Amino acid sequence: MQERTAVPFNRESIKGMTFFDPHVHMTSRTTDDYQAMADAGVVGLIEPAFWLGQPRTGVASFRDYYSSLVGWERFRSSQFGIKHYCTIGLNSREANNEALAEQVMEILPLFIYKEGVVGVGEIGFDDQTAAEEKYYRLQLDLAKEASLPVQIHTPHRDKKRGTTRSMDIALEQGLDPYMVIVDHNNEETVKEVLDRGFWAAFTIYPFTKMGNERMVEIVKHYGTERIMINSAADWGISDPLAVPKTAALMKERGIPEEAIRLVTYQNAITAFAQSGQINEADFAAVTQIDQSQKFEGNTVLRGGQQPRVDKDSMIIR
């Protein structure tokens, strides 16, 4: 194992900055994570629909999951002052259960037109099977028809070829590369993605995806155009503070503040706002709306926000 030196996360250096995490699976995270994210300056996020660690056995499970992304999870997020968006799609792994995939395709139109749904995602390849390709193409058509951006998951195995193939197919289906966000890039894939006019997203995820020191080098090398970072935090060992931490590291390593703003906030918003579903004013409104509409001076608890618990206190009231 590589020797690891602990470098403390310097929150002071990014104080006052705001962040947008365009890929994070909050359904599998705790309220502690929401609080930590809000404290670190995350004001908005996108939760892509994905698989749940094990395959679903019926279409109702998909419907309930999609419904929770636009319902309960969005509400939960708002309680911490974070604006929650999502992308809706059939993930590549479960596309391999064709009988179920057919039924899921039928209910997708019910969800992709919903408010706050900023794209079709995360879709693409896992094992690169024929079934995966079939439902990937069908969902690209759906996105095109609904004028929604597409969030592409690129495979862990055989990544470089899988990424190239994903882009080839997107172009074959007639999508504008500027409407397509190719996710989970690394040093091997980034050049082609950018050269072909797609958005390149990087997932800062320990052990298996990008580390943030490597990310700093990528920004130094490729600049900021069409580049964004995310945490893809889920139920695995991951870090929901990956975006603000990487911002702090970039700052420490001499990347200009405007460049940091682009890759940790603005570019993701520019890309997904093509859905017509992101309004930056909503970030501020998450708390204000709750304050004016819910409580009307009737309670000591303001803002629809969860009361904070002092984690250092032994006493629990």
Added chain:
Amino acid sequence: MFHYPVEKVTSVLADIIRQNVSADVWQWMEERTVSFTTAQFNTAFALLPRKTGKAIVRFTDEQDRSLQSARPGFVIRGWTIDRLARVWLLLQLDASEKESYFQTIENLFPAAEMQELVALYSALPVLAYPEMWTKRCAEGIRSNIGDVLQAIMCNNPYPSENLSEAAWNQLVLKAFFTEKPIHQINGLDKRCNAELAGVLSDYAHERWAAGRPVNPQLWRCAGKFINEKNFPDIERIAFSENAVEREAAALACWDSNYSPAKDLLNQNKELKAAIETGELTWQTVAGKATLVHP
């Protein structure tokens, strides 16, 4: 089918929507209602906010009066335009086939996002066959999403008109639990009942035992049902250090025919006089009510 003049409400809503959206959007909305499949209706329902935006609806006092006379209690103040437009869209459904009408609307619920749920529950008081939606309304009260609960509980005449006593009591209790503006519950005084007064008293005792604050408006539901069992509660707040609690005690006693309660009120000439002159009401208590720590 409809228990109120639906054409009147639909036409006022159409006027209001026209004033709040562009001509293009209004035309798009009207086209959606000419003839449509369920799938087209579902799509229109989902993407309405993309067309209408989400601004707060503006309307005239005259329009408000028209709505109130056609459908008393149906209050659209503070609504966003997408919410209103969705309710209007639901009113375009053909209600003559009861079963298909029910299924089309019922099927929107399980796939609905938060704002859709708000619109759907807001529409309950203007839907056809009011008796058909009681289960759906009771299910909505089980939600944990604040805006959804508020759409059902506040300024919505459907629950007080249609819910069973058990479901109604659950609504009121949950409104206290989730700290909703109690005074906006339509029909609250009319539907107070002995069972509810008892449940709320138990709730207050639990809060006191835990050292947690109690909303003084809780006693609004107790007044008519003060008896030897819950009178000590009223005595407790009548001698509270908190002025709003003392006012709540006085108002509860005012509503009561239980003679010890009447005696208690007579001891506080000042508050009694304030009630007589209309200076002190449950509305004024609501205006300043905060949770009162024991």
